[in-house]
Every structure is written in structure tokens, then in C-alpha cells.
Amino acid sequence: MSVEIVKVTTNLPKDAVEELRGNAAQRGDNLTQGIKAAISTKLFLDKEIKNGGRVFVRRGGNELVELHLP
Numbered sequence: 001m002s003v004e005i006v007k008v009t010t011n012l013p014k015d016a017v018e019e020l021r022g023n024a025a026q027r028g029d030n031l032t033q034g035i036k037a038a039i040s041t042k043l044f045l046d047k048e049i050k051n052g053g054r055v056f057v058r059r060g061g062n063e064l065v066e067l068h069l070p
Contacts, residue, residue, distance in 0.1 A: 045069055 012020075017031075024034025045055055046069065055067040 042069075 020034045020038060021031050024031055024037075027034070027037070029037065045067075049055065049069065055069070056064045057067060058064055
């Protein structure tokens, strides 16, 4: 099954692009793959929250902090 690719042009703050590039490089991805991963993650989290789920991050020992996404 092939996926249709659509070219999108966007303007992002320079620091956001640098963060995306750095994160993608750490994962061994290129910038496009990094942006796709960031979008997929955000969409997944939004869907889970919309369906009544809650998202937490474990800090340090056992401290749980709930994420409230924009």
C-alpha cells in the first residue's frame, strides 16, 4: 500500500527547527522524518486525551507529573 506524499511549506521559528534537527539527528533521522515523528506523537497524545486518557511523565524517582498539552 503506497502512501500519498504531499509537499507542505511552513514557517517555523529558527530555534524550533534547530531543536527538531537535533532531535532527529539523535534518532538517526533526517529533518523530514523528525517533523513527521513530532506530528505523529502530538496527534497520538491529542487523540488519547480527547478519548479520556491522561498523559504522565515520570521524573526522578517516582514523581509523576501530568502533561497538559496546548
